[in-house]
Amino acid sequence: MHKYDVKLWTLAAKGEIVPDRSLLKTPEQIKKIRESAALNTAVLDHVASHIRAGMSTAQIDRLVYDYTTEHGGIPAPLNYEGFPKSVCTSINNVICHGIPSEEEILQDGDIINVDVSTILDGYYSDASRMFAIGNVDERAQKLLRVTQECVELGLKEARPWGHLGDIAHAINSHARANGYSVVEDIGGHGIGLEFHEEPFVSYVTPRGTEMVLVPGMMFTIEPMINEGSPDFFIDEDNGWTVYTIDDGLSAQIEYMVLITEDGAEVLTK
Numbered sequence: 001m002h003k004y005d006v007k008l009w010t011l012a013a014k015g016e017i018v019p020d021r022s023l024l025k026t027p028e029q030i031k032k033i034r035e036s037a038a039l040n041t042a043v044l045d046h047v048a049s050h051i052r053a054g055m056s057t058a059q060i061d062r063l064v065y066d067y068t069t070e071h072g073g074i075p076a077p078l079n080y081e082g083f084p085k086s087v088c089t090s091i092n093n094v095i096c097h098g099i100p101s102e103e104e105i106l107q108d109g110d111i112i113n114v115d116v117s118t119i120l121d122g123y124y125s126d127a128s129r130m131f132a133i134g135n136v137d138e139r140a141q142k143l144l145r146v147t148q149e150c151v152e153l154g155l156k157e158a159r160p161w162g163h164l165g166d167i168a169h170a171i172n173s174h175a176r177a178n179g180y181s182v183v184e185d186i187g188g189h190g191i192g193l194e195f196h197e198e199p200f201v202s203y204v205t206p207r208g209t210e211m212v213l214v215p216g217m218m219f220t221i222e223p224m225i226n227e228g229s230p231d232f233f234i235d236e237d238n239g240w241t242v243y244t245i246d247d248g249l250s251a252q253i254e255y256m257v258l259i260t261e262d263g264a265e266v267l268t269k
Contacts (some may be wrong), residue, residue, distance in 0.1 A: 008214065014092065017211045036120035045117030047116070052106070060098045086100075094113075109135060111140045146254055164209075164210035189220055217259040232245055
C-alpha cells in the first residue's frame with residue numbers, strides 16, 4: 001500500500017479529483033528524471049549563450065539537436081506525432097509550436113519562446129524560456145515581465161494537498177490585473193515517464209478546483225499570456241503553429257515541477 005492511499009481514498013470519497021498512483025513518481029524515477037531535467041536546463045543555457053539577432057530559427061534547432069545528442073539525450077519533439085524539428089521556436093504573435101525554419105530570421109525587437117524537451121535514458125523533461133532579441137520595446141518588456149511574475153506566483157501555489165486550480169487562479173488573476181488574457185484550451189501537462197501525461201494543467205480554473213496536488217506528482221507550469229484575446233488559430237499548412245487570433249504578442253515561460261512533502265521543486269526552467 002502506498003503511504004498516501006488512505007488519504008487519497010478519503011479525499012476521493014469527498015468528491016475530490018485525486019491522481020492515480022501511477023502519477024506519483026518513485027524515488028528511483030525521480031532520480032532519473034532529475035538527470036534528464038539537468039540536461040534540459042543545460043540545453044536551454046546553451047541556446048541562451050548563442051541566440052542573437054540575425055540567426056535563423058533553424059540554427060536554434062541545430063544547437064538544440066547537437067547539444068542534446070552529444071550529451072546522450074534525444075530531443076523529445078523530433079518526430080513526436082509528426083513534428084519535424086527538435087525544438088519549438090515561437091516568435092512574437094506565435095503562441096506555441098513554432099517550427100524552426102531557415103527562412104525565419106530573428107530581428108532586433110523580437111521576443112521568442114524556445115521550448116526544449118529532452119529524453120535521457122527513457123525519462124522526459126520539458127521547459128521553455130522567453131528571449132528578448134536586441135532592443136525590445138516597453139510593450140513587449142512588460143509582457144515578458146508579467147509572464148515571469150505569473151509563473152512565479154503559480155509556483156508559490158504549488159503546495160502538497162492544494163489544488164491545480166490554486167495555481168491557475170494565481171496566474172489568471174495576475175494576468176488579467178495587468179490587462180492580459182490566458183490561453184484556455186492549451187495548458188500544461190504531467191511529465192516524466194512520458195512526454196505528456198495526466199493531468200491537463202489549466203491556467204483559468206478557480207481556486208480549490210481540479211486535481212489535488214500530491215507529493216510525487218510532476219507537471220509543467222507553462223501559461224501562455226496574450227496581449228489581447230485568448231483565442232487562437234492553427235496554421236493550416238503545417239498543422240502545428242498556433243497564432244494569436246488578433247495578431248497580438250504572446251509570451252510563455254515553462255517550469256517543470258515536482259510536488260514534494262513541503263512544497264514544490266523546480267526541476268528545469
